[in-house]
Amino acid sequence: MTTTVVIGGGITGLSTLYYLKKKLQHAGRDMKLVLVEAGDTLGGKIRTVHDGEFIMETGADSIVARKTNVAPLLEELGLTDRVVYNATGTSFIYTNKGLKKIPDESVFGIPLSLKSLAESELVSAEGKVEALKDYYMPNETFSKDDSLGQFLEAFLGKELVRNQIAPVISGVYSGELHDLTIASTFPYLLEYKNTYGSIMGGLAENRHKYLGSGKKFLSFKNGASEIIDALETHLSDAQILKGVQASKLEKKGSAYTISLADGQSLEADYVVLATLGSSAKELLPEPKLAEEFDQLLTKSLISVYLGFDIEDNELPYDGTGFITAKDTDLKCDACTWTSRKWEHTSSQKRLLMRLFYKSSSLHYDELIRMSEDELKQVALDDIKRSLEIDASPVTCEVTKWQDNMPNYHLKHRHVVKSLEEAMARHYPNVLLAGCSYYGVGIPDCIANGERTAGLIMERVEDSFRG
16 A cells, blocks of 8 residues: 655644545545654644643744634644634733834835824834835845845835834844845745835735734644644544664665654655755765755744742733843843733733744843753743732743744745755655645645645556656
């Protein structure tokens, strides 16, 4: 029987198997489906931790609600009634002058109207005037492969980008704006500029996609891991191996042998490497591929949750969190007021907060060497400075994501394309998948899994026709 082995049990690997099973059933085809996961649990960067009343996400905490591929999958998995949405509220940027509000009518810090631009406390009058050139200066040079930072600065001005937009976008993507491509981040902003003549104007015309009811993100009543558990349940007839690492992949004629760390081996006709690029590189002995994989860049992140035995309403601000501007007295890059943003995470409405420390920070080399207790104290100091809350936590969850946060630099698309071509030459029917290559958000990973399943199905059908 034809066999497909997926290596990596994160959301991309699980989605690949789910959609492949669905397509096989629709076509009336049989195939053995196997998933290999090095960890003891599935989910990758999606993992929910429960401690008393608190629900904490060690990795991704939500799904972008506007992505159209999400709702059909949730319905198929029986999760529609389990969905919860983020509470709406003000977001802030922490500066040396305290917390400053990000205007309500903005997307990733980009104003959607003249009113929103005028009301910003983060940009001077001169900076606001400079941003108006977006309405009359045409795009004559920028393409999708250009720097996102240079593109935004060219039309919105350096001050607005530096003070209001860059902190927000850098909070989503692990990298500086000038090192990120438009294509790998916000290609629709270029489309809006070219179509409407203005980035702000284009966002305004499409405001229903981004503002709407304010419910921009979704999770589940028992945490983000519910989608992982549901996918695993729907894949009960697949062979799922947990706690065992794939150590080597070798070509055997038109098929492949996958050696596992426990001494087992698997035979496969199709292989999906839904792992980090660094892990895929270790599996493949072809030296020419190593150079390509080495061009995939990563960043790191430390996440610290703190839960307190005080009421959520003791927060001095009405909002859902802040992002830290450069050159302040805080070491954290951002702070989410989790119990305020996600009501399901604290059933008794006690205060739960999450702080983020990125490898792009000047403090990171010092922080990564710290113990969990030391990191907890750093987080408590940041909360005391920014919010004047001085309390002892009743729970703490520290997670270090070291060298596994993809960084889509300017050459990323070219590197991925070159890798795809090299894989097709050296390892036909071995496919790369996941956030190292094709998108960091959960919806992007799900879509990548569906596309990967489609590619395998096309090749299966071609083999029957051939």
